[in-house]
Amino acid sequence: MQQSRGDETTQRIRAVVTDPVAALGLDLEAVELSAAGKRSVLRVAIDKDGGITMDDVADATREVSRVLDESDVMGERAYTLEVTSRGVDRPLTEPRHWRRNRDRLVAVTPHEGEKLTGRITEAGESSATLDVDGTSREVAYDQVARAVVQVEFNRTSTSPGGDA
The missing domain is CATH 3.30.300.70 (RimP-like superfamily, N-terminal)
Known part of the structure; x- marks a missing residue:
């Protein structure tokens, strides 16, 4: 091309x-x-x-x-x-994007399998851990087709990434 x-x-x-x-x-x-x-x-x-x-x-x-x-x-x-x-609407494409959005809600579309929505609890160099309805799920970055932060207007939190 x-x-x-x-x-x-x-x-x-x-x-x-x-x-x-x-x-x-x-x-x-x-x-x-x-x-x-x-x-x-x-x-x-x-x-x-x-x-x-x-x-x-x-x-x-x-x-x-x-x-x-x-x-x-x-x-x-x-x-x-x-x-x-960078803006909240840009996809998470690098490990630093995941790390910087720790404690935020993300929607993850894997290359294969079911879409997940969960809160980032940990973010490493090759994968992140999401809290999906109280269950920890590891997401390998190389298995992610698309991941975006979900805007939460009513969330109150004093933790990093929590918007009042």
């Missing part, structure tokens, strides 16, 4: 900004480039253990902007840069 121009540009942008973002103590979670009329919108999602702050977003915005200005990766194209948090 041939890679499109947009995919190539997105990969080049990712390659240019990954290390500078990491130098700030942040993980580069996503790079998305989309057309918006005569301009493009470049969305860069970041995260870190404990969550990001507005200062993290500001620092990352300045650094990504500087790196892009010093490179030719965007060419002559006019663009708007948006640096954001």
